[in-house]
Amino acid sequence: MGSHAPSGHGDTPRDVVRFYLLDHQTTVGKAIDIGLLALNLVFVAVFVLETYPFSAGLQTAFWRIEVLISLVFLLEYVLRVYGAKSRPAEIFNFYSIVDLLAILPTLAVLVSPVPIITANIGFLRAIRVVRVLRFYRFTQDEEFFFGTVSVGTLRVMKLLLTVLTIFFVAAGMFYSFEYRVNPEVSTFGDAFYFVVVALTTVGFGDIVPVTRGGRWVTVGAILAGIVLIPWQASKIVKEWAYKDKVNVVCESCGLEYHDPDASHCKSCGHVIYQEYDSRE
Structure with a gap:
C-alpha cells in the first residue's frame, strides 16, 4: 500500500474508504488501526468479564459496551465491503468472515424479542469466542501503525498469536459447554486453566470435562495444537534458513x-x- 493519501482529485468515496482502511502510515490510517485494535481488546475482555459474578449493574454495562463495539465493527465490515475493489472477494475473504462471525451473536441477541434468554443460549456464547481471530487481521503484512517489521518477526508474532488463539478459543468453547453442569468450571479463568494444563500434557486432574461437548473441545484443541503450532514454527525455521x-x-x-x-x-x-x- 502506498504512503500517498488521496489527493481529492479524481478519488471516489470508495477509493478514500479503501485507502484509509488499508493504510498504516498516515495519521488517519494509524488512528483507525489503533482504534480498531483497542476496541478488539475490549471486545475480547468483555467476553471474559461477563463470565464472572459481577453485579447486575456491571453486567448491564458490559452488555452495552459489547453492543456498541459490535455496531462499530458492523460499520467497519460494511465500509470494507463498500470500499473493496472486488466486493465478492472481500465478502468471502477469511478475515471478513471472521469479522462477521464475531459480531453476529451479539447482533442476534440485540434483535431478539427475548434478549436475556437468547444471550444464554450455549451456541451463541460459544460462537462469540471467534472474535479473538480478528487479531489475525493485524498480521496480514509486515506493515503496522508503529512501523514495518521483518518477515521473520511477523511469523514469530503469528506463532504466538496462534498459540494464544488455540488456548482462548478452546477455553471459551469449553466454558460454554461446562459452566452449567461442571462445579469446577464457574468462570472463563477456570476453563483457561484447564485448557493450558490439558494442552501442555501436565494433567493435574483437578478439572475434568463432564459433558460430551467439553470432551470433544479438549480433543479438538489438542489436535489443533499438534497441527497448527508446528506448521507456524516451520515457517519461522524456513525463514531463518533463508536469512x-x-x-x-x-x-x-x-x-x-x-x-x-x-x-x-x-x-x-x-x-x-x-x-x-x-x-x-
Whole structure:
C-alpha cells in the first residue's frame, strides 16, 4: 500500500474508504488501526468479564459496551465491503468472515424479542469466542501503525498469536459447554486453566470435562495444537534458513534465493550475476 493519501482529485468515496482502511502510515490510517485494535481488546475482555459474578449493574454495562463495539465493527465490515475493489472477494475473504462471525451473536441477541434468554443460549456464547481471530487481521503484512517489521518477526508474532488463539478459543468453547453442569468450571479463568494444563500434557486432574461437548473441545484443541503450532514454527525455521540468502532469480529456471557468493544456479547450473563483497 502506498504512503500517498488521496489527493481529492479524481478519488471516489470508495477509493478514500479503501485507502484509509488499508493504510498504516498516515495519521488517519494509524488512528483507525489503533482504534480498531483497542476496541478488539475490549471486545475480547468483555467476553471474559461477563463470565464472572459481577453485579447486575456491571453486567448491564458490559452488555452495552459489547453492543456498541459490535455496531462499530458492523460499520467497519460494511465500509470494507463498500470500499473493496472486488466486493465478492472481500465478502468471502477469511478475515471478513471472521469479522462477521464475531459480531453476529451479539447482533442476534440485540434483535431478539427475548434478549436475556437468547444471550444464554450455549451456541451463541460459544460462537462469540471467534472474535479473538480478528487479531489475525493485524498480521496480514509486515506493515503496522508503529512501523514495518521483518518477515521473520511477523511469523514469530503469528506463532504466538496462534498459540494464544488455540488456548482462548478452546477455553471459551469449553466454558460454554461446562459452566452449567461442571462445579469446577464457574468462570472463563477456570476453563483457561484447564485448557493450558490439558494442552501442555501436565494433567493435574483437578478439572475434568463432564459433558460430551467439553470432551470433544479438549480433543479438538489438542489436535489443533499438534497441527497448527508446528506448521507456524516451520515457517519461522524456513525463514531463518533463508536469512543469509540473496533474492536473485535465475533467468533459466526461475529459482529464487541463492548463496551470496553463488555464480551459478544450484538447480540448473545457469550462470547468474550478483554483486558480492569478497571482504565478507
